[in-house]
Amino acid sequence: MRGNLAKAFELANTQVLRSSPLPKSYTDYLGRKLFLFLLTMQGLGAFALITLGVILTKNNVAKNVIHPRIRQEIVRSGVALLPMFGFVALALGFLVVGQAVSVLTKNGAANFLGSTMVIVVVRELGPLLAAMLVLTRVGTANVIELGTSRALGEVEALEALGIDPMHYLIAPRVIGMALGIFSLTVYLIIGALASGFLFAFLQGAPMRLGDYYRQIADALSWLDFALLALKTLAFGFTIAIVTCYHGLAQPLRLEEVSRVAVRAVSQGVIVCVLVDALFIVLYLFS
Amino acid sequence: MSDDTFNPNVIELRDVTVTSMRNAALVVAEEVNWSVLPGEFWVVGGQQYSGKSDLLMLAAGLMNPANGTCHVFGSATDSFGEAQLAERLRVGFVFQGGQLFNRLTVAENVALPLRYQKNLTAVESARTVEVLLEMLELKPFADLTPSNVAASWRVRAALARALVLKPELLLLDNPLTGLGARHGQWMLRFLEQLSHGHEWLGGRPLTLVASTDDFRPWQHAQRKFALLHEKKFIPLGSWTEIETTGHAAVRELMALAEETPN
Incomplete structure (x- = not known):
């Protein structure tokens, strides 16, 4: 909680690199981008480690303040997004699952239905889509709220009151977003699979509901459940870290907040794809 | 040490x-x-x-x-x-303009340090906060967020927040920046007390x-x-x-x- 903790993550070099004029050669430009990427990763890594440390060591500190805040964040990153996720699950079912079911059964490849659905919906599309939606809906709000708080001096005010900003502002957001994305992904997958069958049924695909779900159940293994949980929690953690880092650590002036929000979303997408790639490797080697 | x-x-x-x-x-x-x-x-x-x-x-x-x-x-x-x-926690600080937390009400702002440092529920801290709000004539603004309160009262709320941990x-x-004559006089009198x-x-x-x-x-x-x-x-x-x-x-x-x- 050492005074002005947020400043600890400020990387003056990134500010210098971003504000300096465009380099003359393309290789210099690429070099600058690489340095920026490495400096940002360094800052994000430090921020993630400190956040994890705070979550683990301050679990019992100010429970009557922090636990309600965690519940608020779960509502914000989970419950409040349920109607939108219901709509997306329907759309995903109609657009992707329904067509896949219909095409596979009509071409006599119905045996591959279960494994196709598990790979497309359970392993890839469901978690990634849920992460992207939460990133755009809640992640941007995180950057703007924290950036505004920082610009208005609320972070210094917390420190003056002996309140650790990482504990009060960041930890609830990280926990809430991780649990929110995990829950929403489960609902999204169930909704997409159900609406997919409905769409295929309406198209007249010759498949019974029992066969459809039996195939999917047969294609699922314990590893799918374990990795789905880990992956969605990892998505939630990384999105929260990226957005909170940019909101809390970077902007000092109000006019910078919107620009930083755009940067945070771009980096959030990149980090999510990297996390996804990591889990694909885990699937391939398991 | x-x-x-x-x-x-x-x-x-x-x-x-x-x-x-x-x-x-x-x-x-x-x-x-x-x-x-x-x-x-x-x-x-x-x-x-x-x-x-x-x-x-x-x-x-x-x-x-x-x-x-x-x-x-x-x-x-x-x-x-x-x-x-x-x-x-032996040191209180009142920022210029107050720097209250915009998403909390005035009462929640005042209660926050007390609740966080002593791990109290909102109900447990309510009486102490009420006394302080009354003392600083802030009760009518207790349930308003800072953006709905005039700057002079925001400074008073910040003073209450700084005093809650004694x-x-x-x-x-x-x-005194931005305070009218009445609020300025009140502030000087209160600080003297x-x-x-x-x-x-x-x-x-x-x-x-x-x-x-x-x-x-x-x-x-x-x-x-x-x-x-x-x-x-x-x-x-x-x-x-x-x-x-x-x-x-x-x-x-x-x-x-x-x-x-x-």
């Missing part, structure tokens, strides 16, 4: 270089030597952007000196960490440091004055002494004050 027995000063700055909170490369004051004894009421004057806020934030342990040593209640502020939380040292950054021992603090005199860009409203025989000018911290003494000083910067500050009465 606290060594109050050997060092009775509430604040002690020795050869301190103060840098700007927003720009660590910018030095706002050098070779600051300053001691504040328990129960004293200091007013630090200076032009806008002279570094008064940075000096106060340093004295509150919110930033480290670039050079020199800063001790608050005998503890070096550069070692203020989790272990020194108790020392930190500090022993209170630092106020330009507390705190200085002499308010019932909220169990009658214990509070050590106070306030910054200002206008000395005149702070006229009082028992207050001590200092000036921050051209990166120098100059202790001026009592009101009688600053009235008779030949220091150009002080006279300039007083002249400026006459042009724009608070």
